[in-house]
Amino acid sequence: MMDNSKIAHHISENFNKELEDIRNKVLMMGGLVEEQIEQAVKALTTGDMELAELVIKQDNEVDDLEMEIDAECTQIIALRQPAAFDLRLLLVVLRVINELERIGDLAERIAKMAIYLSNNSEGRTDQYHELKHMAGLVKAMLHSSLDSFARMSIDGITDITGSDAQVDREYASIIRQLITQMMEDPRNITRMLDMLWTVRALERIGDHSRYICEHLIYMVKGEDLRHLTQSELEQRLIP
Amino acid sequence: MDKFNTAHHISGQFDKDLESIHVKIVEMGRLVEEQLSLAIQAFTTGNVELAQQVLSHDDLVDALENAIDEECVRTIALRQPAGFDLNMLVAIIKVTSELEGIAAKAEGIADITIQLNEMLPADTEQETDNDGQ
Numbered sequence: 001m002m003d004n005s006k007i008a009h010h011i012s013e014n015f016n017k018e019l020e021d022i023r024n025k026v027l028m029m030g031g032l033v034e035e036q037i038e039q040a041v042k043a044l045t046t047g048d049m050e051l052a053e054l055v056i057k058q059d060n061e062v063d064d065l066e067m068e069i070d071a072e073c074t075q076i077i078a079l080r081q082p083a084a085f086d087l088r089l090l091l092v093v094l095r096v097i098n099e100l101e102r103i104g105d106l107a108e109r110i111a112k113m114a115i116y117l118s119n120n121s122e123g124r125t126d127q128y129h130e131l132k133h134m135a136g137l138v139k140a141m142l143h144s145s146l147d148s149f150a151r152m153s154i155d156g157i158t159d160i161t162g163s164d165a166q167v168d169r170e171y172a173s174i175i176r177q178l179i180t181q182m183m184e185d186p187r188n189i190t191r192m193l194d195m196l197w198t199v200r201a202l203e204r205i206g207d208h209s210r211y212i213c214e215h216l217i218y219m220v221k222g223e224d225l226r227h228l229t230q231s232e233l234e235q236r237l238i239p
Numbered sequence: 240m241d242k243f244n245t246a247h248h249i250s251g252q253f254d255k256d257l258e259s260i261h262v263k264i265v266e267m268g269r270l271v272e273e274q275l276s277l278a279i280q281a282f283t284t285g286n287v288e289l290a291q292q293v294l295s296h297d298d299l300v301d302a303l304e305n306a307i308d309e310e311c312v313r314t315i316a317l318r319q320p321a322g323f324d325l326n327m328l329v330a331i332i333k334v335t336s337e338l339e340g341i342a343a344k345a346e347g348i349a350d351i352t353i354q355l356n357e358m359l360p361a362d363t364e365q366e367t368d369n370d371g372q
């Protein structure tokens with residue numbers, strides 16, 4: 001069950017409904033984007049071109065949802081003239097959907113790489129296992145940050161932002177492997193570059209998930225804690 | 240940006256708020272442009288010191304982003320603008336986020352410049368040592 005105490009306390013029943021509606025739409029958009037990542041990575045590792053095409057096609061839905069939520073937020077700010085938490089919530093929704101839209105674009109990028117890799121049969125690719133592992137990590141980061149948004153709570157949020165360092169380590173490790181394989185056999189280079197763009201996209205998804213967490217911290221605490229290092233963030237948030 | 244400069248609100252303070260935000264966003268844009276040019280210059284000439292300067296200035300960009308966002312939120316909360324003014328303030332929050340993203344990319348270019356330099360063969364390091372004396 002969702003905790004509605006932060007939303008359902010307004011004298012205006014309509015305002016409660018509007019905020020609830022926005023929250024549900026953001027979660028719907030988040031779910032769609034999560035699915036996009038899942039399917040793009042699956043398309044790449046299994047060579048399923050139809051699935052890759054589907055991911056590319058579905059990006060329009062993500063874009064449409066972003067514009068729809070964006071317009072609704074601005075309209076509510078204008079009509080309800082919210083303050084304090086409500087205003088921060090609406091402004092944070094604008095930022096969160098922007099991050100989700102970027103993540104959707106990155107999933108689309110991965111789907112395109114799936115098509116390139118499938119069309120180019122020369123050379124070999126050994127990094128699917130590592131790639132799947134890294135994809136699992138960033139998907140978990142995104143899922144937990146959306147879960148925090150659903151709960152309107154930042155309990156345990158530093159665990160999510162902390163995973164970003166692990167994502168970066170796995171990214172660096174895969175890049176090293178790719179460079180080695182390029183040197184071993186120049187015929188691998190085209191494939192390895194496509195793989196490089198793919199892991200780069202995953203790493204960026206991790207970054208955007210971290211940004212979502214930073215936006216949520218602002219929403220709950222009213223304090224802008226962007227641009228801090230992980231240890232600075234932990235100092236500020238863990239008593 | 241005529242709309243910014245025209246004092247068209249009944250509240251003179253509101254005009255001042257918008258003017259202050261305007262000055263800051265112009266400054267942020269200028270700083271980000273400079274960061275990007277310096278980062279590219281550092282990369283193409285292999286100038287590590289310049290790259291480090293880009294990295295150290297990123298704090299300035301972040302601070303400006305925070306300051307502008309805060310002013311926009313405060314102005315929305317206090318003045319409860321509608322129509323064009325509200326759209327403008329919301330747009331500014333989005334623009335600062337884009338500018339910060341561009342600055343982060345400039346920082347990335349500076350990072351790569353430093354990493355590439357570390358991969359240089361040893362005899363080039365010799366030259367750097369001599370320069371340092």
